[in-house]
Structure formats: C-alpha cells, structure tokens
Amino acid sequence: MIEDPRVRAFRHFVIYMILTAGAFVMMVPLMWTVSTSLKTRDKITIRQLELIPDPVAWENYPRLFEMRPIGIYTRNTMIIVAAALFGAWVPCTLAGYAFARIAFPGRNIFFGILLATMMLPYVVRLIPLFLFFDEIGWTRTFGPLVLPRLLGHNAFYIFLYRQFFRGIPEDIYDSARIDGCSEFGVWWRIFMPMSRPVLAAVSIFAFSFAWNDFLNPLIYLGPNKELWTLALGLNGMRGFEGEDSSLNMIMTFSMLMIIPMLVVFYFGQKHLISGVTAQGSLKG
Amino acid sequence: MQASIKAQPSQSDKTWKLRMQEWWFRNRSLVGFAFILPWFASFIIFDGMPFIYNLYLSFTDYQIGTVGTPPWIGLENYVEIFTEDKLFGKSMYNTVYYLGFSVPLRLIFAFLIALLLNMRVRGMELYRTLFYVPSVVPLVAATVIFAGLLNTRYGLLNQLFVLLGITPVRWLSSPDAIKPSLILLSLWGFGGQMIIFLAGLQGIPDDLYEAAAIDGGTGWHRLVYITVPLMTPTIFFNMLIALIGGFQIFEQVFILLNTDGGPLQAGLVYMLHVYNKAFRDFEFGYSAALSVILFLIIFVLTIVLVYTSNRWVFYGDAQDDEP
Numbered sequence: 001m002i003e004d005p006r007v008r009a010f011r012h013f014v015i016y017m018i019l020t021a022g023a024f025v026m027m028v029p030l031m032w033t034v035s036t037s038l039k040t041r042d043k044i045t046i047r048q049l050e051l052i053p054d055p056v057a058w059e060n061y062p063r064l065f066e067m068r069p070i071g072i073y074t075r076n077t078m079i080i081v082a083a084a085l086f087g088a089w090v091p092c093t094l095a096g097y098a099f100a101r102i103a104f105p106g107r108n109i110f111f112g113i114l115l116a117t118m119m120l121p122y123v124v125r126l127i128p129l130f131l132f133f134d135e136i137g138w139t140r141t142f143g144p145l146v147l148p149r150l151l152g153h154n155a156f157y158i159f160l161y162r163q164f165f166r167g168i169p170e171d172i173y174d175s176a177r178i179d180g181c182s183e184f185g186v187w188w189r190i191f192m193p194m195s196r197p198v199l200a201a202v203s204i205f206a207f208s209f210a211w212n213d214f215l216n217p218l219i220y221l222g223p224n225k226e227l228w229t230l231a232l233g234l235n236g237m238r239g240f241e242g243e244d245s246s247l248n249m250i251m252t253f254s255m256l257m258i259i260p261m262l263v264v265f266y267f268g269q270k271h272l273i274s275g276v277t278a279q280g281s282l283k284g
Numbered sequence: 285m286q287a288s289i290k291a292q293p294s295q296s297d298k299t300w301k302l303r304m305q306e307w308w309f310r311n312r313s314l315v316g317f318a319f320i321l322p323w324f325a326s327f328i329i330f331d332g333m334p335f336i337y338n339l340y341l342s343f344t345d346y347q348i349g350t351v352g353t354p355p356w357i358g359l360e361n362y363v364e365i366f367t368e369d370k371l372f373g374k375s376m377y378n379t380v381y382y383l384g385f386s387v388p389l390r391l392i393f394a395f396l397i398a399l400l401l402n403m404r405v406r407g408m409e410l411y412r413t414l415f416y417v418p419s420v421v422p423l424v425a426a427t428v429i430f431a432g433l434l435n436t437r438y439g440l441l442n443q444l445f446v447l448l449g450i451t452p453v454r455w456l457s458s459p460d461a462i463k464p465s466l467i468l469l470s471l472w473g474f475g476g477q478m479i480i481f482l483a484g485l486q487g488i489p490d491d492l493y494e495a496a497a498i499d500g501g502t503g504w505h506r507l508v509y510i511t512v513p514l515m516t517p518t519i520f521f522n523m524l525i526a527l528i529g530g531f532q533i534f535e536q537v538f539i540l541l542n543t544d545g546g547p548l549q550a551g552l553v554y555m556l557h558v559y560n561k562a563f564r565d566f567e568f569g570y571s572a573a574l575s576v577i578l579f580l581i582i583f584v585l586t587i588v589l590v591y592t593s594n595r596w597v598f599y600g601d602a603q604d605d606e607p
Contacts, residue, residue, distance in 0.1 A: 015400050022397060023414035029472065030418070032440050033429050044438055049447070091322035104316030110324070117331050121532055121582050123555060123575045127562050128334035128341060153326035182308060183315045212422040214535045219563065231424040235539055238428060247432050254425040265420045269413070 033258070037061075037251035044247045060252045067249070070256065072226065073233040077211060079142055080229065083149040084210035088202045091152030093195070096161025097187045101173060111162075118155045122215075130219055140224045145216055149206075157202045164198040165191055200271035204264055211261065230257050341572035348566030361573035372574070374549055375557040381463055382553065383530045386470040391522060394474040398481035399511070412482065419475035427539040430469045431456065456540055459550035466551065469536055477522045484518035485511070516597040524589055531582055534559065554578055 031051065036044070037060060039053040064070060098104070099111050133144045152158070168191060176186050192199070214231045221227040228236065234257055237250045265272060308315065342361055346354035365372050397415055401408050418426070433440045434455035442452035455465045488511065496506050534555035537545065543560050545552025558578070562571035 012405065015403055015405055019397070019400055019405070019411050023411055026415055026418055026472070026475075028440070029426075029429050029433055030421070032433060036432065049440075049443055094319040095323040098316045098319035102312060102316035102319065104313035107316065110320060113327065114323075117327060119528075119583075119586065120331060120335065121528065121579055123532060123558060124338050124579045125330065125334040126558070127568050127572050127575065128337040129330065130562070131341075131346075131568060132334070132337075148326055148330050151322045151326035151329075153323065153330050158323060180305065182305070183312070183319075187319075208420075208422075212424065214424050218538075231422065234424050234428060238431060238539065247435070247438060250428055251432060254428050257422050257425045258420075261420050261422060262417070265417070 030258075033251045033254055036248055037255045039248045041246050041248060057248065060248055061256075064249060064252045064256065068233060068237075068253070070230075070233070073228055073230045076142075076221075076227055077229040077231070080145050080149065080213065080217075081207055081210040083146040084206040085203060087149040087152040087154070088157055088206035089199065091150075092154060092157040092202070093161050093192065093199075094187065095152060095158045097165055097183075097191055099158065099162040100165035101186075101191075102183060114155045114158060118159070126215075126219075133220065139220055140227065141220070142227070144220045145213070149210065154206075157205065160198055160202055161195070164195055168194055197271050200268055204268040204272050207264055208261060211257075338572050339576060341569050342576045343573075344569045346567075346569035346572075348568075354569060357569075361570050362577075364570070365573060365577065371549065371552060371557050375545075375552045375554045378463065378545075378550065378552055379531060379533065379554040382466055382470075382533060383527060385463075386467045387523065387526045387530055389467065389471055390474045390477060390526060391519065393471060394477035394522070395481050395515075395519070397474075398478050398485055399507075401478075401482055402485040412479070415478055416475035419473045423535050424539065426472065427469065427536045430465070430472070431540055434465055434468075457547060459546070459548040462541065462546045462551040465540070466533075466536060469540075470530075470533075477526070480522055481515070481518060484515055488514050513598045517599060520589075520593050520597045524586065527585065527589075528582055531578060 035051055035053060038056050038058065039050075039060075040055065040057045043050065043053055095114075099107065099114070129144065130139070133139050138144055172190060173186060176190055181189065212231060213229070214235070217229045217232050218235075221229065221232060225236075234250075234253045237253055341354070343356060343358055344354035345357045345360070401412055401415075405411070421429070432438075434442075436442060436452065436454045436457065439455070441455070445452050453461050455461045492510050492514075493506055496510060501509070532555050533553050537551050537553050537556050538559070540546075541551045543556065543564055545556055554574075555578075558571050558574045561567050561574060
C-alpha cells in the first residue's frame with residue numbers, strides 16, 4: 001500500500017508537532033529551574049515571566065557554597081555512593097556469577113529467595129531495621145546506609161548480572177577452567193572484563209539510587225546536620241522565607257544535585273537505556 | 285634471583301598448588317556458597333529478620349521508652365486501626381485516589397509518546413532524551429522544583445494562569461488541589477516507562493506489520509490487532525511496578541506538605557501515616573501493624589493481577605506449548 005506523499009508529509013508534520021509540544025512541556029520545569037537559579041532575589045517576587053534573567057546572577061552559585069556546607073554534604077553523599085559502587089562491582093557480580101555458572105546445592109532455592117526479595121516492599125523492613133540499628137548504637141552514623149550497600153544488598157543488580165553472565169558462551173568458561181583457572185580467576189579475568197555494558201548500567205543505577213536516597217538518610221542522619229547528604233541539605237532549604245533559602249537559592253541547590261546526574265546520564269546513556277530495558281525483561 | 289625462582293618452581297611447590305586446585309575443584313559448591321555469602325548475609329540482616337520481627341512487633345505495644353520485651357497485645361493494634369483510626373481510612377483513600385489517576389495517566393502518556401517515537405521519525409534520539417531527562421532529575425530536586433512551580437504567588441503555573449486570565453489556584457494549600465498537584469509531579473517522570481515501552485515496540489517483528497499491510501490493514505488495525513496485543517506483557521509489567529511503587533509514595537508528600545499531609549490531611553498518604561506513627565509518635569508496634577497491612581494489600585494485589593493476567597496478557601511462546 002503506497003501512501004500519498006502529501007498525506008505522508010502531513011502525518012509527519014502532525015507527529016513532529018505533538019512531539020515538539022510534548023518535549024517542550026517536559027522541559028519547562030527544567031528551564032524554569034535554570035532561569036530561577038540565576039535570578040537575583042528581588043526578581044523572584046516580580047509577577048512577570050522572564051526566561052533569561054536580567055541581570056544574570058551567576059554569583060548565586062558561589063554564594064550557595066558560602067551559605068551551606070556543600071562540601072560536607074557532597075563528601076557525605078559520596079561515602080554512600082562509594083559503598084554502593086563497591087557493592088555493585090564486587091559482591092553483586094560474585095553472586096551473579098555463582099547463580100549463572102557454579103552448580104551448588106540449593107542454587108534454585110537461593111535464586112528463588114533473591115527474586116522474592118525484589119517484591120518485598122521497603123515499608124515492612126523500615127521499623128525493625130531502625131530499632132535494630134538504634135539498639136546497636138548505629139543511628140546517626142553512616143553504618144545503616146553503608147553496610148547493606150557494601151554487602152551487595154540489591155537483588156535487581158544480581159539478577160541483571162546473572163542474566164548477562166548466562167549469555168557468555170559456555171566454551172569460554174570451560175576452556176579457562178581446563179587451563180587451570182580458578183572460579184575466582186574466571187570471574188576476575190574473563191567475566192568481569194567481558195561485562196562492561198552491564199557493569200556500566202548497574203553502576204549508573206547504583207550511583208543514582210545512592211545520590212537520590214532520601215528516606216534512609218532522613219531517618220538515620222536527619223537529626224545530625226554534620227552528616228547530612230545533598231538530598232537532606234536541599235530538603236533543609238525549603239520552608240524558610242529567610243535570606244538564605246529564597247526560591248532562587250533553592251533552585252541553585254537543585255541544579256547542583258541535577259547536574260551530576262545529567263553528566264552520568266550523558267556518558268552512560270547507551271548503557272542506561274539497555275539497563276532500563278532489562279528491567280522490562282524481568283516480566284518473562 | 286627472583287625470576288629464576290619463578291621460572292623453575294620447586295617440586296613441592298607445584299604439588300601444593302595442584303593439591304589446592306584439586307581440592308577446590310572437588311568442593312566447587314563451596315565456592316558457589318562463598319560467592320553468594322555477602323548477599324545472603326545481607327538478605328538475613330536486611331530482609332529476613334526484619335520481615336519476621338516486623339510481624340512480631342505488630343502484635344506488641346512497642347512504644348518509646350519500652351524497655352526489654354515489648355508487651356504482647358495480640359490483635360489490638362489491628363483492631364484499633366480498623367475501628368478507631370480515622371487517618372487509616374483517610375490515608376488509604378488518598379493513596380488509592382493518587383494511584384487511580386497517576387498510574388493510568390502515566391501509562392497512557394508513556395505508551396502514546398513511545399508509539400510516536402517508534403514511527404521512525406528523524407531526531408528520535410533527541411526527542412527520546414528530552415522526554416527521559418526529567419526522570420533523571422533526583423526526586424528531591426524534582427519535588428522542590430514543583431514546590432516552586434506550584435507556589436501560589438511566585439510559581440510559574442499561576443503566573444501563566446494570570447496571563448491567560450484564569451484565577452490562580454492555591455496548589456499546595458487548598459485541599460482540593462493537593463492530590464492533583466501530586467499527580468502532576470508524578471506525570472513529569474513518565475520517561476522511564478516510556479523507554480521500556482519503546483524497547484518493547486522495537487522488538488515487534490516487522491513482518492507482522494508487512495503481513496497486515498498486504499491484507500489491507502489500516503494503521504488503526506495494526507495498532508489494535510498487532511501492537512497492543514504484543515505489548516500487553518510490557519504494559520502489565522509497567523502497571524505492576526507503578527502500582528507497587530505508587531502505594532509507597534512518600535518523599536514527594538513529605539517534602540511538599542510536611543508530616544501532617546497538608547490542610548485537612550488531603551495529602552496524607554499511607555506511607556506518611558506509617559512514618560508519623562513510627563518516627564513522630566514513636567508508636568513502633570502500631571506502625572508495624574500499619575506496614576503489615578500495606579504489605580498484605582500489595583501482596584494480594586500482585587497475586588490477583590498475576591493470576592488474572594493470563595486473560596488479557598498475551599505471551600507469544602505460551603501458544604507453542606499447546607497441543
């Protein structure tokens with residue numbers, strides 16, 4: 001069936017119009033954030049739309065660093081990020097490797113448990129974990145945030161690795177083993193180097209979940225401002241109409257949280273999309 | 285000196301190595317256990333024990349200041365929740381209201397945009413990025429941005445309303461507008477589901493569409509008889525994840541409305557009620573009971589959805605098994 005070129009052109013025109021309008025609406029909040037983060041304080045209260053502020057208040061960014069301990073917030077956030085990345089790279093890949101390649105008794109039962117924990121809502125663990133960490137004196141420390149990540153407490157990452165490792169041909173594994181390579185050696189020398197795409201995807205997830213985490217830091221670090229992460233620091237900006245937390249400074253802080261995520265997204269876009277798609281493959 | 289030692293390993297060294305290798309080979313399953321051990325330890329500490337302890341707590345009167353074993357009160361917490369707790373019904377209503385709008389709307393938007401992006405338009409990658417980028421914005425930042433956009437006096441939305449001659453809305457301080465505000469915020473993040481839909485659409489084989497075209501099928505036929513049926517597994521997956529996640533909505537509400545959930549508690553969602561009972565009122569036993577109820581709701585809902593899914597979800601390979 002051959003389409004009339006004019007109908008085709010019109011159809012394309014309509015599609016582009018819808019997509020462009022939609023993309024514009026999606027971008028408006030971000031454009032507004034960038035614009036507001038560069039406004040002087042007196043500009044905010046003016047009831048007038050102004051995309052490019054005049055004057056452009058670049059000084060908001062250095063001022064934020066003076067007003068708030070951004071360096072400490074960043075360091076605290078990076079402690080959690082580092083634990084998340086270590087967990088994603090070592091214990092999670094080891095577990096994924098074992099589930100994919102090593103035959104050990106009860107493997108299917110353990111794997112069933114792993115899948116079941118993916119369905120376990122966080123809410124049923126919230127209170128007992130808090131009481132437990134309170135009991136051992138770990139509240140107001142990074143312990144409750146760092147320990148699960150260091151141990152690789154993430155079924156979804158392990159599942160992704162397992163799926164990827166199963167796709168690596170058996171022959172490669174067999175020949176390495178025949179040549180005397182240990183399981184550990186196969187994991188480290190062969191599987192890890194071959195798994196860059198899935199490692200990249202999981203690293204992006206691990207980074208962004210640690211970077212964005214809010215409820216856990218709120219419960220464990222909330223009372224102690226010295227331990228605040230960036231997310232808690234940003235939350236601490238709202239609600240005060242004072243000089244240092246007016247709308248423009250809140251948006252400056254927001255930009256500070258968004259930009260690293262955009263950088264990570266930009267460099268990992270290809271892998272991230274394949275990773276998000278892999279979430280979809282769970283349905284099978 | 286060292287090099288010569290490495291080049292010619294002594295006999296005893298060699299056999300020791302060989303013996304080690306043999307031992308590991310014979311005890312391969314031990315390696316398997318060792319590899320999953322860190323995860324399994326984390327499962328015991330962070331899933332297994334808390335899950336069981338939470339269940340136990342829900343039958344006790346554990347409050348702040350409780351020393352030693354918390355007093356066992358049986359089903360009292362549950363009875364109180366269902367008979368006296370007005371905020372239980374209120375928060376459940378708010379959560380279901382939010383879900384009822386945000387889940388279908390997100391799915392519809394994500395599916396429609398994915399359909400358009402899949403029409404082989406030029407610049408598809410740019411559009412895909414533009415639609416996806418809001419999902420990359422940290423939730424705390426997204427919420428704070430929406431708090432600004434929806435600000436009654438200085439917010440962009442009300443500034444636009446004034447320009448267009450519409451009466452400004454008190455988005456976050458009038459009970460009627462709070463839930464629509466939350467739904468609006470959730471719609472901004474439909475990009476993740478859109479990406480999953482797009483991948484699903486790209487996996488539909490072209491020959492199906494070609495066959496339909498030869499048989500004289502219109503674009504509408506292709507959508508209704510090929511695309512939608514083949515996409516039902518993806519739709520089902522996205523819906524399930526959105527429902528499970530939506531029941532646990534917390535951060536947005538906490539940041540926008542504080543712990544009381546806004547005027548008339550119009551924004552008090554279920555998780556906020558759980559949080560308040562535990563971390564504001566320190567009634568841990570009661571809060572545990574609330575969390576068990578939410579778990580059961582999510583659990584039953586998942587089972588029912590999975591069980592009924594074979595009526596409308598089309599799994600291609602399932603047909604092959606039929607005689």
